[in-house]
Amino acid sequence: EAGVAQSPRYKIIEKRQSVAFWCNPISGHATLYWYQQILGQGPKLLIQFQNNGVVDDSQLPKDRFSAERLKGVDSTLKIQPAKLEDSAVYLCASSLYPGQGALEETQYFGPGTRLLVL
């Protein structure tokens, strides 16, 4: 089966510019996650969607970050305006929602988008 797709793979922008990342989860996966991973650290959950709805966005800097998941499939994560400290890899993951037959809530990760803010 096809994995989680993300684009672009790399992005370089200047501070105060805006940027958007796109994610296409595995077909049939109800749950979608966006993570930020700064070099040398573990991934940090930014937002979790269950179908169209937001389950957890407690660590999303809402003054500059926004995310949406229209029709419960693809998702976009936007940063506006970007800061130097936003330089990181942005990972998208998806999983089956427990109750859909998933014995384990395994998260399948995409390759990530590497963002550099200058």
Next chain:
Amino acid sequence: LAKTTQPISMDSYEGQEVNITCSHNNIATNDYITWYQQFPSQGPRFIIQGYKTKVTNEVASLFIPADRKSSTLSLPRVSLSDTAVYYCLVGDIPTGGFKTIFGAGTRLFVKA
């Protein structure tokens, strides 16, 4: 949420068995233990998951003592390609509220 503690890094040689221990003293009754592996420039990949005792799959084994306050990921006969970061996560799956918190992980270096 149960916090996890792992060694920052470990070194090993090809062909050896590697055991990475994760401490989770505040694990709750409904919490499962999950391990992920991450190679450079890739997203994390699920390795193994367990609730108690021992779980084994084609990649690794997971040992969980009776008190469940720690767990040990065992990688048999590692190769150079096992060099990666390994993350231990604890969360409540059955209720659908598995909150994913990755720590810094353990960086495993396998030498020839």
